[in-house]
Amino acid sequence: MNEPHRRSTAWPDARAIAARAAVKEAAHTAPVMRPLPEALGQVLAAPLAALTDLPPFDTSAMDGWALAGPGPWRLPTGGTGDTEADDRAHGILAGHDEAAPLPDGHAVRIATGARVPPGVTAVLRSEYGTDAGDGWLHASPAHPVVLGQDIRTRGQECRSGDQLLPAGTLITPAVLGLAAAAGYDELPTVRRPRVEVLVLGDELLTEGLPHDGRIRDALGPMVGPWLRALGAEVSGTRRLTDEADAVYAAVAGSSADVVVTTGGTAAGPLDHVHPTLRRLGAELLVDGVAVRPGHPMLLARLPAKNPESPGTPESAEDPGSPGSPGSSGSPGSPERRPARHLVGLPGNPLAAVSGLLTLAEPLLRTLTGRPAPAPGPAPLAETVQGHPRDTRLVPVAFRQDMAVPLRFNGPAMLRGIAVADGLAVIPPGGAKRGTEVEVLDLPWSANAIDQAADRAAHRATDRMTGHQAKDAGDGDEEISPEEGPA
Numbered sequence: 125m126n127e128p129h130r131r132s133t134a135w136p137d138a139r140a141i142a143a144r145a146a147v148k149e150a151a152h153t154a155p156v157m158r159p160l161p162e163a164l165g166q167v168l169a170a171p172l173a174a175l176t177d178l179p180p181f182d183t184s185a186m187d188g189w190a191l192a193g194p195g196p197w198r199l200p201t202g203g204t205g206d207t208e209a210d211d212r213a214h215g216i217l218a219g220h221d222e223a224a225p226l227p228d229g230h231a232v233r234i235a236t237g238a239r240v241p242p243g244v245t246a247v248l249r250s251e252y253g254t255d256a257g258d259g260w261l262h263a264s265p266a267h268p269v270v271l272g273q274d275i276r277t278r279g280q281e282c283r284s285g286d287q288l289l290p291a292g293t294l295i296t297p298a299v300l301g302l303a304a305a306a307g308y309d310e311l312p313t314v315r316r317p318r319v320e321v322l323v324l325g326d327e328l329l330t331e332g333l334p335h336d337g338r339i340r341d342a343l344g345p346m347v348g349p350w351l352r353a354l355g356a357e358v359s360g361t362r363r364l365t366d367e368a369d370a371v372y373a374a375v376a377g378s379s380a381d382v383v384v385t386t387g388g389t390a391a392g393p394l395d396h397v398h399p400t401l402r403r404l405g406a407e408l409l410v411d412g413v414a415v416r417p418g419h420p421m422l423l424a425r426l427p428a429k430n431p432e433s434p435g436t437p438e439s440a441e442d443p444g445s446p447g448s449p450g451s452s453g454s455p456g457s458p459e460r461r462p463a464r465h466l467v468g469l470p471g472n473p474l475a476a477v478s479g480l481l482t483l484a485e486p487l488l489r490t491l492t493g494r495p496a497p498a499p500g501p502a503p504l505a506e507t508v509q510g511h512p513r514d515t516r517l518v519p520v521a522f523r524q525d526m527a528v529p530l531r532f533n534g535p536a537m538l539r540g541i542a543v544a545d546g547l548a549v550i551p552p553g554g555a556k557r558g559t560e561v562e563v564l565d566l567p568w569s570a571n572a573i574d575q576a577a578d579r580a581a582h583r584a585t586d587r588m589t590g591h592q593a594k595d596a597g598d599g600d601e602e603i604s605p606e607e608g609p610a
């Protein structure tokens with residue numbers, strides 16, 4: 125049966141639905157405490173409140189002399205065997221307990237970061253003072269001493285309890301440094317959603333050159349790393365044969381938070397995604413989007429699994445009612461088990477990218493607790509023809525702050541996106557040269573840290589949960605459907 129456009133959702137609405145779809149799951153996910161080195165690239169699950177004042181005590185900002193009152197100042201003589209006087213003679217160094225009070229009219233050498241003793245009214249940097257060797261210190265006339273100069277007072281940066289960063293902050297190297305300074309050994313992080321990738325298509329080869337009508341699988345190597353860059357922990361990439369039962373078994377048996385399929389979304393005889401969703405009693409949240417490429421993409425809520433019969437939720441086979449409501453309230457699906465989601469990416473490679481940015485990105489953004497990216501509009505360097513009704517996503521490169529539309533932007537092509545800086549959002553009807561259009565970021569431009577930190581984080585999570593990761597590489601694992609999920 126021909127189902128042109130099914131119930132196509134407008135592109136902005138599809139993104140909003142995807143962003144809202146997992147709000148409940150995100151709220152019910154307990155944070156994971158990670159030691160600082162393993163928190164890099166994760167997202168803060170709670171606001172970061174200072175555990176101490178910063179600085180924690182008054183410190184000298186410079187190497188020089190701590191001064192008490194107006195000058196000239198008496199310098200310590202030292203070497204008397206009296207401990208306090210000896211200390212004075214050597215000066216005050218960083219990392220020591222508070223020194224004895226400095227009497228008025230006296231000065232003592234002090235190092236940057238050293239604790240300022242009571243009675244000190246200012247610090248004079250070495251280059252601004254003269255110790256003539258007669259036991260007196262004079263300030264250079266060009267640099268009159270100002271009360272409090274070069275002293276960092278306790279709590280100048282924050283007081284204990286102050287909120288330093290909001291929940292949802294990406295943990296960068298700078299955040300690790302701030303957290304350490306503020307007294308943290310470990311950080312509460314948002315648990316990464318587990319995603320399984322299922323690549324559908326008998327025509328796909330995993331190595332060598334295309335032959336006999338078969339082509340290389342371009343999505344297996346691409347989708348897993350792309351999802352990782354969006355903050356997911358990819359538990360595996362499996363290639364399935366084009367058999368209805370194989371697709372059903374793989375989706376029903378997956379324990380991931382999100383299943384991402386590629387191919388099989390259209391209405392062809394081998395398109396098994398819709399029948400699988402019907403058989404599972406899944407709820408279609410988005411079934412086709414008014415976007416080019418990628419219009420057959422879909423998003424579904426899968427029914428909660430019955431822990432008593434892992435891998436085989438009760439069949440709700442009902443081919444007559446496509447998009448029948450979810451069965452999350454059905455017997456054997458306890459409320460404790462959050463529903464999972466399925467993102468169906470079309471098989472044409474650039475259409476799959478369009479699905480990643482339209483549906484997977486907002487869904488994972490919610491599940492990873494990240495804030496929505498600030499829209500990045502840019503003027504178009506050339507007029508771009510639009511689709512009469514649908515939004516177009518076109519690979520662009522930035523040149524002198526203009527978005528230059530790239531060639532090779534057909535649904536089956538990756539040559540444009542491979543050299544792109546982003547995807548321009550062309551509204552229905554097109555956009556003229558110079559028009560400001562929204563440009564969707566590619567996740568590696570924004571989240572290089574995530575990718576770098578991901579493997580370490582992956583290992584850490586496995587250690588914490590005792591979970592044995594199925595996938596170490598991206599899409600290089602081939603499991604026959606008969607083997608079922610590991």
Ligand SMILES: Nc1nc2c(c(=O)[nH]1)N[C@H]1C(S)=C(S)[C@@H](COP(=O)(O)OP(=O)(O)OC[C@H]3O[C@@H](n4cnc5c(N)ncnc54)[C@H](O)[C@@H]3O)O[C@H]1N2
Pocket residue numbers: 128129323324325327328339340341342343344386387388389390391392395417418419420469470471472473475535
């Ligand atoms: N009668 C209609 N036919 C099609 C429609 C339609 O509306 N009516 N839509 C077209 C559009 S648009 C797209 S996009 C595709 C979506 O198809 P599927 O999601 O069902 O994907 P497949 O049929 O499996 O494959 C389509 C195309 O992509 C190639 N492909 C699939 N997987 C991969 C992969 N992993 N790596 C590289 N290439 C892949 C596959 O060989 C096909 O050429 O449907 C249109 N048809």
Ligand code: MOO
Pocket residue numbers: 415416417418419420470472474475535536
């Ligand atoms: O989704 Mo398709 O051609 O628009 O790639």
